[in-house]
Amino acid sequence: YPRGYFKFSEGIISATRPDSVDFQFSASISSGSSGGPIVDQSSVVVGVARGGIAPGKDDSGSVNGSDFNFAIDSVYLTQFLSDNNIPHKQSSHQYKLIESDIAKILQKTTVFILCY
Helix, strand or coil: CCCCCCCCCCCCEEEECCCCCEEEECCCCCCCCCCCEEECCCCCEEEEEEEEECCEECCCCCEECCCEEEEEEHHHHHHHHHHCCCCCCCCCCCCCCCHHHHHHHHHHHCCCCCCC
16 A cells, blocks of 8 residues: 555455454465455455465475465454544445445555554
8 A cells, every 4th residue: 555556365264263363364465564454345344464474485496385364353453442542433334345446445544654
């Protein structure tokens, strides 16, 4: 997003644990994407990317495994916002949007924060 555009990757929530604030998802994310929204097909934020583990390479240079990407579940984000009296809205859209419409919504509601 800091480059002025959104990149979409399709994926699924591939693992959850009841004792964790995170979930694992299968969509590919780029370096520097931590803090970016993970949205469903209705543009509802379901989590925020927090990082991942890239696949390794064996001695021949072949890639072993796949990406393991993790996000903080929106349930915990909503609780954080409420606990700290930070105004927020929760969406309950139930309809599927096309990527260009999702991008328009996210551009209006996503900000880039640079920390030094």
